[in-house]
Amino acid sequence: MSAAEITAAPERQRGRMNRAQIVNAALALGLVGFGLGVWAMGEIFLVTLATKVAILAIAGAGLNLVLGFGGLVSFGHSAYFGLGGYTAGILAHHALNYTPMFEWPFLFEGTTSMPVIWITAMIVGALAAAMIGALSLRTAGVYFIMITLAFGQMIFYFAISWPAYGGEDGLPIYVRNGFPGLNTLDPIQFFGLVCAVLFAVLALIAILARSRFGLALQAARQNRQRLMAVGIRPGGVLLVAFVISGAITALAGALYADLNRFVSPSMLSWHLSGELLVFLILGGTGRLFAPLAGAGLYIALEHLLGGVSDHWQLFFGLLLLAVVLFARGGVIGFLAEGKRHG
Amino acid sequence: MTRYLTTTALALSMIGTAAMAEPVKVGMITTLSGGGASLGIDTRDGFMLAVEEAGNPELEVVIEDDQQKPEVAVQLSDKMIQSENADVLTGIVWSNLAMAVVPGATRQGKFYLSTNAAPSQLAGKGCHENYFSVSYQNDNLHEAAGQYATDEGYARTFIMAPNYPAGQDSLSGFKRFYEGEVASEVYTQLGQTDYAAEIAQIRDSGADALFFFLPGGMGISFMKQWAEAGIDMPVVGPAFSFSQDILPAIGEAAVGVKNTAQWSPDLDNEANKAFVAGFEEKYDRLPSLYAAQGYDTARLLLSAMETADVSDSDAFREAIRAAEFDSVRGDFAFGPNQHPVQDIYVREVISEDGTLTNRIVATAMEDRGDAYAEECSM
Amino acid sequence: MLLLIEQLLNGLQSGLMLFLMAAGLTLVFGVMGLINLAHGSLYMVGAFACAGVAAATGSFWLGLAASIAAAAAAGAIVEVAVIRRLYARDHLDQVLATFALILIISEGTRWLYGSFPLYLNVPPSLSGSVILPGGIQYSLFRLAIIGVGLLVAVGLFLLIGKTRIGVQVRAGEADREMIAALGVDIGRLYTLVFALGAALAGMAGALVGTIQSVQVGMGEPVLILAFVVIVIGGIGSIKGALIGALLVGLTDTMGRVLLPSVFDLFMETSAATSMGAALASMAIYILMALVLLVKPGGLFGARA
Known part of the structure; x- marks a missing residue:
């Protein structure tokens, strides 16, 4: 099979690319502009909310790599999100309480340095994803959805009942971890940092998607036999994507822990896995900026409706239903093309 | 820009002080x-x-819904502090949400008055001068149940709670004052709804009494199934499974069960009579323990506003600590770690003209503080 | 020993409760290929309808009838208004739409009934317990649930295996275009199957709600368990759902009972019970992962 055939799908969309790119640029500028705007108006809480959107978008971007490009519906991504969060929480906990994490083979006292925490979180997320992915990828379709859920639930119940790091009570981080040269306690500086990470992650995914690896990944979704015919094992490609995806989502979890200065098992609950899926579908599965569009819309609606009525979830549900029934291809699909084909 | 706003706010608040009692x-x-x-x-x-x-x-008062999610609670507390400029935070029901919010809020100089959750961490080493529990310390009701089981002479008690920190605290609280033998100790799953296996274990254990802590829907499920099993064994537990909000859902199965609480609708004092009548008139239902705790918290806050301005943190803190209000519980005072020192009663579920409610049958503990006050250095 | 037998019976009974819920879910998935997250909401609708009607009329049996009717009606309405548009979509759109339905139905129910749990109790004719052969004292209502579960299982096997509708359902599973070409009104068939699945969920909600707590959100934990059941059994297979439900019920019950005592052998009691309970809560997910690793399509799965 020729490269041209593998790239056929993106090729077809080239005519529309410009409009989609405009939407993407508007989304990126919209997030940064919103953050700066509300900061200038002194609405610090809205800066926090925009930071939350950006972090959830990073988590969604991790999921998007396997779901949007690889076609794997993981219903257990909260596992990596929560593991990333707990990595941040546990490292900071030991550093702040001056209780060494381990003394052998060398003394390690934990850390409050964000770069170190991020790398550790990504390694933890990648390792977990490698183990879970290797087992889960033996299944497909709905069975894959459910086996990823099963692993997520195992970790969730473990976190609730394991008392060492707070169990269901969670683990507070009293002071936000530090980043060299920045005052992360300042909401706008932390927002800027998170945005930088978000755009770096999106850029990485964009590069990956266009690389040989990305093409093989898309081919793995569309036609496994063909991929095998050219000598690539689809399982291997999907597993690598799954591991990268786990690492990215774990990074988002570490940031989320720092945003809330708190981690708890609710970061591991299946609701969160479901919300990440909802972000992607809302935004438009498989589109680079889908997680940002979806998370932004979701959080904005939640925030606006929450102030209207105790029964806001009813209206929220109706709106979601309207989106899925009438705006196919998600928000980006709707904006960029009017209607998505296929 | 932010700095400018802060100074304006400061200027405004100074004008406020000069004029009259501040909002x-x-x-x-x-x-x-x-x-x-x-x-x-x-x-x-x-x-x-x-x-x-x-x-x-x-x-x-600004009210927000935390959806029972700790992250949402943290974000709302940021909102209350950063956008609303709230002086006092309150209202959190669950311990895990309180652990997420309280340390941060009090460190930012805000007052937190707890209407319910009071985990041990915040009563001991993690106590804070701006944190007050107006309800109890989490262990209290379990301790009272242990004391009551001792007073009643139960020799072998089967004890059971969900497997999470509040459940583990519950069983250790019970054992702290229980002098008999623990027949068996069982942790159930959080959110579990079927208790057939546990009920069979209880029946088989040869225990002469049962203590359980299963809040909310878990308690409803358990009590219904317990009544169906027809085991003749005295049951005692904290009030959470027998509070007015869920009693109607359990029905007759709850009648006769002993439960411990620091308040009861039949407590004989003026403030309580007015509260129960007022609540029934306004909302057309009987108040629960949570309603009583919310009511007392507001009254405590109002009493402090009478004597001090909130901008003078030290004076306002002293005013809250003095607790100069008529509690629906009767006597009420704060201990050294700013948790209540109060009587804890044993109540019995009764059916009164077809309505289920609680009636006090004994006092389990008098002027009980809590087990963690000594660890608090304040 | 007697206790162990009683616990096995409890496991069996909790498995059959799950089966009532899982049967409808697997039927809908098998026939229409639809992932219905709102199945738990229909379970809740059944419980609330039963509690509401039982409170108004004083009759549990009227309530039970109402629960089946209300859930079937809710199912039919939802199918016609929303679900019908989703068959041709991929699973993701179905997940989002039925997730939205959970929010709508839960919050709508709370609006109608308020936030407080409702009262629903065992009818006098089924209350109390009986002595089984061997001397086990067992709740009559739980025995009734075992009976209903077995009846539903037999009924579904007969329905699928012996009736005209069953033939159409099986044909529809195998080849959707062909059955349409044969002149069967596939739209009506789908509505019917969905309403049947909903009715089963509603009945399960009413029966289980009678000995558990009738409150908003009661459907979600059961929904996850029901998914675990049908995935273990193989999606679309009634037999698989039955076997899967029994496996999950037994694993969960026996895990809760036995694991703490296993840990007690080499740990201090408090820690052992806590550790055992922790592992017990993970047990069914471990079971599911193991089954899928050995048989990636579930025990009796026809297709992924």
């Missing part, structure tokens, strides 16, 4: 949607009843 803004974060909503709604309704009765125009 106090309360940020209430509680659970108003989802399965745990009934507890938050009772907390809010009790609190707001006291606010309306007082009619103090200087008290403003």
Whole structure:
């Protein structure tokens, strides 16, 4: 099979690319502009909310790599999100309480340095994803959805009942971890940092998607036999994507822990896995900026409706239903093309 | 820009002080949607009843729904502090949400008055001068149940709670004052709804009494199944499974069960009579323990506003600590770690003209503080 | 020993409760290929309808009838208004739409009934317990649930295996275009199957709600368990759902009972019970992962 055939799908969309790119640029500028705007108006809480959107978008971007490009519906991504969060929480906990994490083979006292925490979180997320992915990828379709859920639930119940790091009570981080040269306690500086990470992650995914690896990944979704015919094992490609995806989502979890200065098992609950899926579908599965569009819309609606009525979830549900029934291809699909084909 | 706003706010507040008693803004974060909503709604309704009765125009309350999610609670507390400029936070029902919010809020100089959750961490080493529990310390009701089991002479008690920190605290609280033998100790799953296996174990254990802590829907399920099993064994537990918000759902199965609480609708004092009557008239239902705690919290806050301005933190803190208000519980005082020192009663579930409610049958502990006060260095 | 037998019976009974819920879910998935997250909401609708009607009329049996009717009606309405548009979509759109339905139905129910749990109790004719052969004292209502579960299982096997509708359902599973070409009104068939699945969920909600707590959100934990059941059994297979439900019920019950005592052998009691309970809560997910690793399509799965 020729490269041209593998790239056929993106090729077809080239005519529309410009409009989609405009939407993407508007989304990126919209997030940064919103953050700066509300900061200038002194609405610090809205800066926090925009930071939350950006972090959830990073988590969604991790999921998007396997779901949007690889076609794997993981219903257990909260596992990596929560593991990333707990990595941040546990490292900071030991550093702040001056209780060494381990003394052998060398003394390690934990850390409050964000770069170190991020790398550790990504390694933890990648390792977990490698183990879970290797087992889960033996299944497909709905069975894959459910086996990823099963692993997520195992970790969730473990976190609730394991008392060492707070169990269901969670683990507070009293002071936000530090980043060299920045005052992360300042909401706008932390927002800027998170945005930088978000755009770096999106850029990485964009590069990956266009690389040989990305093409093989898309081919793995569309036609496994063909991929095998050219000598690539689809399982291997999907597993690598799954591991990268786990690492990215774990990074988002570490940031989320720092945003809330708190981690708890609710970061591991299946609701969160479901919300990440909802972000992607809302935004438009498989589109680079889908997680940002979806998370932004979701959080904005939640925030606006929450102030209207105790029964806001009813209206929220109706709106979601309207989106899925009438705006196919998600928000980006709707904006960029009017209607998505296929 | 932010700096400019801060100075204006400061200037405005100084004008306020000069003119008259300053407004106090309360940020209430509680659970108003989802399965745990009934507890938050009772907390809010009790609190707001006291606010309306007082009619103090200087008290403003902003209420937000935490959906029983700790992250949402943290974000709402940021909102209350950063956007609403709240002076006092309150309302959280669940311990894990309190652990997420309270340390941060108090470190930022805000007052937190707990209407319910009071985990041990915040009573001992993690105590803070701006944190007050108006309800109890989490262990209290379990301790009282242990004391009552000792007083009744139960020799072998089967004890059971969900497997999470509050459940583990519950069983250790019970054992702290129980002098008999523990027949067996069982942890159930959080959110578990079927208890057939546990009930079979209880029947088989040869215990002469049962102590259990299963809040909310777990308690409803357990009590219904327990009644079906027809085991003749005295049952004692904290009030959470027998509070007015869920008693109607359990029905006759609850009648006769002993439960421990620091308040009861039949407590004989003027404040309580007025509260129960006022609550019934306004909301057309009997108040629960959570409603009583919300009501007392608001009344405590209102009493402090009478004597001090909130901008003078030290004076306001002293005013709260003095607790110069008529509690629906009768005598009420704060201990050294700013948790209540109060009587804890044993109540019995009764059916009164077809309505289930609680009646006090004994006093389990008098002037009980808590086990963690010594660890608090304040 | 007697205790162990009683616990096995409890496991069996909790498995059959799950089966009532899982049967409808697997039927809908098998026939229409639809992932219905709102199945738990229909379970809740059944419980609330039963509690509401039982409170108004004083009759549990009227309530039970109402629960089946209300859930079937809710199912039919939802199918016609929303679900019908989703068959041709991929699973993701179905997940989002039925997730939205959970929010709508839960919050709508809370609006109608308020936030407080409702009262629903065992009818006098089924209350109390009986002595089984061997001297086990067992709740009559739980025995009734075992009976209903077995009846539903037999009924579904007969329905699928012996009736005209069953033939159409099986044909529809195998080849959707062909059955349409044969002149069967596939739209009506789908509505019917969905309403049947909903009715089963509603009945399960009413029966289980009678000995558990009738409150908003009661459907979600059961929904996850029901998914675990049908995935273990193989999606679309009634037999698989039955076997899967029994496996999950037994694993969960026996895990809760036995694991703490296993840990007690080499740990201090408090820690052992806590550790055992922790592992017990993970047990069914471990079971599911193991089954899928050995048989990636579930025990009796026809297709992924």
